[in-house]
Amino acid sequence: MKTPIRLLRYLGTCFLIVGFATNVNGQFFKKLGKAAERAAEKTVERRVESETSKKTDAALDSILEPGSKGPSTSPAPNQVPGGGTNTNTGDGSGTDSNNTPTGKAGPKTLKVYTNYDFVPGNRLILYDDFSVDNIGDFPAKWNSNGSGEIVTLDDSPVKWLKLSNRTFYVPDLPETLPNDYTFEFDMITTGLNKNTSSTARLYLLLDENNSLRKGSSYAQMGIPLAQYIDAGIYVYNRFNGQNTVSNQVKKDIRNEVLDLAHVAVAVNGKRFRMWMNERKLIDLPRFIEPGVVNYIKFDLQSMSSEKTEQFVFITNVKLAEGGEDLRSKLLKDGKFSTTGILFDSGSDKIKPESYGTLKKIAEALNAESGMKINIIGHTDADGSDDGNLELSKRRAISVMSTLSDEFGVNGDRLQTDGKGEAEPVGDNATTEGKAQNRRVEFIKL
Secondary structure (H helix, E strand, C coil): CCCHHHHHHHHHHHHHCCCCCCCCCHHHHHHHHHHHHHHHHHHHHHHHHHHHCCCCHHHHHHHHCCCCCCCCCCCCCCCCCCCCCEEECCCCCCCCCCEEECCCCCCCCHHHHCCCCCCCCCEEEEEECCCCCCCCCCCCCEEECCCEEEEECCCCCCEEEEECCCEEEEECCCCCCCCEEEEEEEEEEECCCCCCCCCCEEEEEEECCCCCCCCCCEEEEEEECCCCCCCCEEEEEEECCECCCEEEECCCCHHHHHCCEEEEEEEECCEEEEEECCEEEEEECCCCCCCCCCEEEEEEECCCHHHHCCEEEEEEEEEEECCCCHHHHHHHHCEEEECCCCECCCCCCECHHHHHHHHHHHHHHHHCCCCCEEEEEECCCCCCHHHHHHHHHHHHHHHHHHHHHHHCCCHHHEEEEEEECCCCCCCCCCHHHHHHHCEEEEEEC
C-alpha cells in the first residue's frame, strides 16, 4: 500500500514546481500558494486516513491515483489557485469573457454528472466575469461597504474578485429578482486550514433591498470554510418578523472548498435548491417568500484574511430568469435557445455542468418522438469570423452526438448547422452580451 507520507511527498513536489505570476501581486500570491499547499496536505491526510480504514490497496490506488487502476470519483485537492488548464465557454481565440480554470485531476465527463439536475434560466439578467475591470480596482458593477479588488492568480488570464472579511458585496441588478431564477458563480480559496474559524462562511443573501446591510426580510445560505470540522451549510430565513427555517446541514464540503467550486442556486417560488459542482446540497420547499426577495448579496464572515492570508475569490457571476418548459417552447414557438450548454475554450468539448440542460432537452425531444430538430451553434465575436463559424458547426455536431449517444435521441431526427458570430442577440462589447451570444439554438423542422 502506498503510504500517506509518500503521497504527501509526491503532492508536495507538485506544489513546489508551480509558481505564481511575477506581477505586482507576486510576493503576496507566493505566500497564498504556500498556504494553499499546507491546506491541501491536510486534506490528503484526512482522506487517506479515512480511506485506509475501509478500502483495500487496490481501491485506495484507484481513488488517489486516477487512471492507474480505474477511474476516480473523488475530487483532487487544488494545487494552487488558478493552476492547471484554463477552460471557458469561449470561442475561436480562446480568450473570450467566460474563463474558468480547472485543477489537475483531469477532465470530467458528462457521465460524472449523471445526478446533476440543475438547469440554468434561459433569460440572462446579469453576467460578470470582471473582464472589463482593471487589476487592483473594485469592480464597476458592484457596491460594497468595505474593500475588495480584482486580481489574477498564477499565469491564468481569469479575473477574480478578492473578498474581504465582514464585508457586503452587492451586484448592480438591472431589475429585481423574478419569481423563478437561477444564480451561479465560481469560487476558490487559499490558506484554509484547521485553524480556520468554525463559523467562517461565505453567505449568499436573498434580500428585500440592495443596501449594505441585512433587510428585515431575507433568506441566507452560508457556505462553510472551516477545515477542522464539518461546520455544515447554514440556512436561515426571516420574513414578516418570523423565522421558519434555521439549520446547519451536514454535507461535508471541506474538500470542495479547497478546490475550484462551481456554486449553483435555483429558486422557484418558495423553493430553494443549491448545488456545489455536481452535488445537490440543499433542497428547501418553503424557504423563500415570493415577491419579497428582490436582490442578491454576498457576505464574508469570520475570516481574518489579512492576518492569516486566508482568502475567498469569486468570478463568473450569472443570474438568469427561469423560462417555459422546453417542450412547450418547441410546440408553441417552434424553437428555443439556451446558454446552458457550455464548452471548453476554442473547443467542441461539452462541459459536465451542461448535463442538466442536455437532459431536459432530451426529455423534451423524446416526448415528441415524431419531431425533427435543427441544432444551430452560435458564438460571440472574439476570434476570427472563419474560426468562429467552424467552431459553431463543430459544437452543434457535438451536441447532436451527445443527445444521441448519451440520452437516446434518434440521430435521424437531428440536423446541425453553425452561424458563428453572424447572428448576435446581445452586444459583443459587453460581458452580458457575449454571454448571450454564446448559445445553442434548437429549431423545429
